Amino acid sequence: MRTLGRLALFAATSLLAWPALAASPPLKPCRIDGIPNELLCGSAQRPLDPARPDGVKIDVHYLVVPAMARNKQPDAVLMLAGGPGQSAIGIAARVLPRLSRLNNRRDIVFIDQRGTGKSAPLECHEDKKPADTEQLDTAAQMKRLDTCRAALETLPYGRDGGLRFFTTTIAMQDMDAVREQLGVPQWNLIGGSYGTRAALEYLRQFPTKVRRTVIDGVAPPDMVLPASFSPDTQAALEKLFDANAKTHPQLRADWQALLASLPRAVTVAHPLTGKPEHFTVDRDLLLRAVRAPLYQPSLAAALPAALHAAATEGRFESLFGLTSAFGGGKGVQLATGMHFSVICAEDYPRLPQATDRPGADYGRLDAELYARVCKTWPQGEVPAAFYTLPPAPSPVLVLSGGADPVTPPRHGEHVAKALASGHPERVQHVVVPESGHGVMAIGCMRDVMFRFIDAKTDAAALPQDAGCATRIPRPTAFQPVQQEATP
Known part of the structure; x- marks a missing residue:
């Protein structure tokens, strides 16, 4: 990952760039893994239960990357992380290069949402371990989750049903408290994956505090995640088959033969240690292993060869190596406890009424897993308004990847239509046909986002030309090198 060369400039001037902080708790110099220069960190004390302001308190931690220019714009950029369960501060080093132009005249703020990072974390023992085949096993996963929930309920902020207070609605109130503490008049929101749901909820609760919004890989509030996973992953898998029909005409037959051969005992060299691992591959394990590389077309390009070999x-x-390649990397891991606190409160109660039709192969895989976990997981209260999508009060740029296995364009289209009600000029939906989960990672999209947020007026913010991304072709399928026979 490239570093931001000019970050050193604010080492001596950063404190001068915050005239509105005089009455706020001081920001302190800090260092973050992956970023060589000194930044600024702070925290806001918040009630665990908003209805009991004198009750248990938690500290919501945040990171500020000050603008390079002295004559900066007052509207900071707030990055909302995915998951649910990802630490915003944990992904800062990855995300900053994409926001370098915005950082010239705007502060970039990363807030660890409650339950993640340093903000009253709800982490399980296994969260920081690299992904491996054992973590895909359903039975083993259920045992770990039961143990994790019991451990989390012993924490000061987990006792007496404390896990109920980690919903998106309450978390966005924390985000606004940080805005007030920093003296920021309005945020420019950027949310990815679950961060899009967070951004939409912030926009609903605090419409006048948002100047511009970018949502990438949209997870609407009314989307029942455990139910939608199945048809959306199935569609991405079918698209993989279609895209490789000429070079791998046997791919569908390979897939069906592989499914029919399960369960089977296998021995696989661990992709990181090289040590042999012995385990049984069943249908659930295979389906989860295949889903992971579908997130990234560059990894999915190796799936045809991996499935053929299996x-x-x-x-x-090869197949489990691709799964490990997707799951690795610092900052990628989720806080599992926060993840289930959100999904069990916001999605699980609506699972029986979900209208999504299960995928032919994926069936009710995810719905059954979440149903089993959420039966015993404390569930917070969610206001009915949370599931609504009011018209956008300010410009919104919606981004979708056509090959995304979890938040494909159908969800972005649904949100864009609702937000544009009455004011279609305020919303643009950009679909990148051959992109996976996350369009912002495409190099030229940083300029599109910059032009959108930096535009002086709302009228000039949209529409944006994203042809640089929409014309990118799908990566060609990986072809293993064949060793020539020795004469």
């Missing part, structure tokens, strides 16, 4: 030769190293 189906015809019983070799699973």
Whole structure:
């Protein structure tokens, strides 16, 4: 990852760039892994239960990357992380290069949402371990989650049903408290994946405090995540089959043969240690293993060869290597406890009424897992208004990847239509046909986002030309190198 060369400039001037902070708790110099320069950190004390301001308190931690220019704009950029369960501060080093132009004249703020990072974390013991095949096993996962929930309920902020107070609605109230503490008049919101749901909820609760919004890989509040996972992943898998029909005409047959061969005992060399691992591949394990690389077309390009090797030769190293490649990396891991506190409160109660039709292969895989966990997980109260999508009060740029297995364009289209009600000029939906989960990562999209947020007027903010991304082709399928036979 490239570093931001000019970050050193604010080492001596950053405190001068915050005239509105005189009455606020001081920001302190801090260092973040992956960023070589000194930044600023702070925290806001918040009630665990908003209805009991004198009760248990938690500290919501945040990171500020000050604008480079002295003559900065007052509207800071707030990055809302995905998951649910991802630490915003944990992904700062990855995200900052995409926001470098915005950082010239705007502060960039990363807030660890309650339950993540340093903000009353709800982490399970396994959260910081690299992904491996054992973590895909349903039975083992259920045991770990039961143990994790019991441990979290012993924490000061987990006792007496404390896990109920980590909903998106309450968390967005924390975000606004940080805005007030920093003296920021309005945020420019950027949310990815679950961060789009967070952004939409902030926009609903605090419409006058948002200047511009970018949502990438949209997870609407009325989307029942455990139910939508199945058809959306199935659609991405079918698109993979279609895209490789000429180079791998047997791919669908390989897939069906592989499914029919399960369960089967296999031995696989661990992709990181090289040590042999012995386990049983069942249908659930295979389906979860295949989903992971579908998130990124560059990894999905290796799936045809990996599936062929597994189906015809019983070799699973490539497939589980791709799964580990997706799951690795610092800052990627989720706080599992926060994840289930959100999903069990916001999605699980609506699961019986979900209208999404299960995928042919994926069926009710995810719905059944979440139903089992949420039966015993404390569930917070969610206001009915949370599931609504009021018309956008300010410009919104909606981004979707056509090959996304979890938040494909159908969700972005639904949100864009609702937000544009009455004011279609305020919303633009950009679909990048061959992108996976996350369009902002495409190099030229940083300029699109910059032009959108930096535009002087709302009328000039939209529409934006994103042809630089929409014309990018799908990566061609990986072809293993064949060793020539020795004469």
